[in-house]
Amino acid sequence: MNIPRAGIEAILSSNDLQVASEDTIYDFLLRWARAQYPKSEERREVLSSRLLPLVRFSHMTCRKLRKVLACTDIDHEQATKCVTEALLFKADAPHRQRALAADAITCRKFAERAYKYRPLKVVEFDRPYPQCIAYLDLKRDECSRLFPAGRIYSQAFHLAGQGFFLSAHCNMEQQSAFYCFGLFLGMQEKGSTSVTVDYEFAARTRPSGEFVSKYKGNYTFTGGKAVGYRNLFAIPWQKFLADDSLFFVDGMLHLRAELTIKQP
The missing domain is CATH 2.60.210.10 (Apoptosis, Tumor Necrosis Factor Receptor Associated Protein 2; Chain A)
Incomplete structure (x- = not known):
């Protein structure tokens, strides 16, 4: 939990990160933010502006997305937007998904990492x-x-x-x-x-x-x-x-x- 924020941002920007699943990344970021920022307002700000944009919600399980909506550490409006966007991606046609994942602008939201599962x-x-x-x-x-x-x-x-x-x-x-x-x-x-x-x-x-x-x-x-x-x-x-x-x-x-x- 002693990894600096800049290090976490650099690691999670990679498509080649080998990790069990995107759910694991989300859980880790919550634990890290709670350990580093005891004050809820500061924690919500860092999560909102710096960390959550690194999470690829489109590759999280629906079970975990439901927990995102209920998380009090995340601004509800932002959580709703992230989950809605993820569900729309999951429902999209495969060729559209591949196009979004390959696009230079949207790839950090939609490209798959090297998931174990x-x-x-x-x-x-x-x-x-x-x-x-x-x-x-x-x-x-x-x-x-x-x-x-x-x-x-x-x-x-x-x-x-x-x-x-x-x-x-x-x-x-x-x-x-x-x-x-x-x-x-x-x-x-x-x-x-x-x-x-x-x-x-x-x-x-x-x-x-x-x-x-x-x-x-x-x-x-x-x-x-x-x-x-x-x-x-x-x-x-x-x-x-x-x-x-x-x-x-x-x-x-x-x-x-x-x-x-x-x-x-």
Whole structure:
């Protein structure tokens, strides 16, 4: 907590900063500001004018954005503006998101850092059943770097009070002995709690650009457990990554996981 403000500003201006998630950066800045500026008025001023502009709210989880709105250390009008802008970005078309992230003026707001946990788009429903739809987008080069045994984990998302995550893998197909792309859904919390989930994995495909269902099922999760498919597309790794692959649309792999809890 003894890092000077100028040092923090320099570090957080970087796109290459390796960090678990943007939520982590926000939490760190709040703790640092509270430790360095005991007086609330001075703390609010420093956060408002110097530190919050360094936070990329567009890559924070919706769960954390709700906490931003309730934070008394942040001017409510500024918090509302930041959260609204972030939600609009999340709802925007992928090509618009890429344009904003690449623009010299807006890139510091919208460019992704080197996150350990990949940001998701999540849509939640309460009726007729608790349901959420999570979208995970991966670049072709990110997928390529998974070979031969790499993994990419998503940020956590929540359904009916339980935390879940997605993980993309490069696997060895056990029966045919070739490498392939796998997708898994895990439950975050460890413990005795169990929940039964209907799930479906889908991917956007060419030439239609529509999402096509790949697998669906029903699974009873307990903390730390996961379910998924070692070969999501039923093809070898080389064919999955080939130039004529059906699963990369403008250089991006678009994955969707739909979760529903139908039990009371």
